[in-house]
Structures are given as structure tokens and as C-alpha cells.
Amino acid sequence: MKLSDYDYNLPKELIAKYPVEPRDSCRLMVLDRKNRKIEHRIFRDVEDYLDKGDLLVLNDTKVIPARLIGKKKTGAKIEIFLLRPYTEKKWEALIKNIKRLKEGQEVIIGEDFRVKLIEKQEEGKAKVELIGDNIDRLLEKYGHIPLPPYIEREDEEKDKELYQTVFAKKKGAVASPTAGLHFTKELLEKLEKKGVKKAFCTLHVGLGTFRPIKTEDITKHKMHQEFYRIPDETLSMIKETKQKGKKVIAVGTTVVRTLETYAQTGKKEGFSDIFIYPPYSFKMVDALITNFHLPKSTLILLVSAFAGRDFIMKAYKEAVEKKYRFFSYGDAMLII
Structure with a gap:
């Protein structure tokens, strides 16, 4: 398992310094794992891929001015x-x-x-x-809001709102669960009317999320620990969704790591240091909404485990060619 297999060339101008507004008007790349198809949409079109009875699981952590x-x-x-x-x-x-x-x-x-x-x-x-x-x-x-170092600007007053999800509730994160930034209250209400359910878990995103992997042999990397908690209600909703043959959609890699930690340990609360990389058998998650991640990062390894390395690297190459916006304030990807 070589780290260099998860590298790609990213022109600096594609790193988003600010999000688009409104939040749900950013671009959405849709990856269909079964048919190996890539589509290009707008984020609010995510509802076209979600059905009545599907369950969105969101991370309700709140970023502190750390x-x-x-x-x-x-x-x-x-x-x-x-x-x-x-x-x-x-x-x-x-x-x-x-x-x-x-x-x-x-x-x-x-x-x-x-x-x-x-x-x-x-x-x-x-x-x-x-x-x-x-x-x-x-x-x-x-x-001050702790913007990631690659944004390369000082935080502004508006970042207190922009770098927070609209459903942020539990204080404790020092980085935003950025896949959730694309949702507006209106989009969540629209999905609810369609019959798409939502549930919450908490993972307080730590600074280690930006820490680079320093070993070429991926298996030697040690993950940082982050506090997580999953309510009983969320676990019941996931179980019911799966029994009905509907999809559990994780909003962000933090949700994937929280649910997969529970699948491995059976613990609803604690500190997670799970490191997901190919090959990995996912137990809880059927689809994933995520952002575009840094080259050679733990996050690109996680999405590669979910969609396949070759398919992810092809998608990233296309995203660069089509000038998608990358990282925390950038565009989104839906993997189905």
C-alpha cells in the first residue's frame, strides 16, 4: 500500500478561499459505483438521487473559535x-x-x-x-474561526457563519465537517417533504484531520483520536432503514468514521482513531456525500476504499479538468 498511489496534481487556483452562496448552488459530481458513470450536477439536485425512506446521517458538531x-x-x-x-x-x-x-x-x-x-x-x-x-x-x-491552512487567508467575521453547518449544535470541533456545509435549511425541508429522513451523530473534528501521512507505507500511519457519540435513536433509524432495503447516506467522512467505529467496537460513545483505507468492507453506509480532499490524505484513502482507487483518481482528474473547486469551501461529490 503506497501513499504515492493517492497523489494527484492540483492547480493552486482551484483551492476555494470562500464558499459559493447560496450553499446549495455549488457543483456536485455524482459517482455511480455500479455503472462506473460520472455525472455533473448542482448540489441541490442531490434530491434526485435520494428516495422516500432513505436516511441522511449528519454530524451535528459545532466549530468553536479555537x-x-x-x-x-x-x-x-x-x-x-x-x-x-x-x-x-x-x-x-x-x-x-x-x-x-x-x-x-x-x-x-x-x-x-x-x-x-x-x-x-x-x-x-x-x-x-x-x-x-x-x-x-x-x-x-x-x-478566531480556525480556517484550514490551505485557505491561506485570515478568518473574517462572516466565516463564523460560513464555516458552520446549518444544523451545528454540539460545541467541540476545531474543523468543520465540510460535506454538511452544502445543505441549506430549505434543502433539508425539501428532502423531508419528499420523505427522506435525517438522523444525527457527533464527531468533534480535530486538527489531526489536516495532518499529512508521513509514511510511504500507508499501514504504518497512526490516526489521531476524536470524540464521538451516536444516539440510540440514530442507531434505531439506521437499522429500520436497512431492514426496509433503503439507503443510509453518510454526510461526510466524519459520519462514515463514526458509524464504522460503532460497527467495529459496538460502542456508542468514546474516542475514534479508525483509519479506513482500501480494501475495506463498509458495514453501515450505502452512499456518501463528501468534498474533494487533499492529495495523499487519510480522507482520499477513505473515499478510495468506498468507490475504488482507480475510479476516484479518474473522478479527481476530471474534476481538475472541469475546474471544480477543492477542499473545505469547495464543491461536493455524491458516491452512490
């Missing part, structure tokens, strides 16, 4: 990226220029908000304490 920019008492700038909470005030974080800080030192974010370095860890990570009243309010006031 990027904090502060300074030491000397005035030196320090950037802190919150990764996950241990408690309300104690967090695992990634600190740029961590060498400039000593354990016990504080970074001033605002007059009512400071971050104290408790303990240095490996790879620039640290345990920090958030000092201030009402941490949620302080993060909303001072925190």
Missing part, C-alpha cells in the same frame, strides 16, 4: 490553538513559538482573558488553563 492570538507581558506575539478540553478551563492546545514560553507563564488574550501554560508536551502541544469568567463568552469574544 484560535487565540495573544501576547506575553514583553509584547511578543503568541498564537494558541485549542484542541480539546479536559475540563471547562483546562485544555490541550497547540502553541506556536512554544519555546518562548516557560511553564507557569501567562499569555494575555484580552484584559479579561489570559491563558496559562501548565505543562509542555510533545510536538508543540501543551496543557493550558484558561483564566477568566464564562469561557464560552470569552472564546466568542476573542477567538
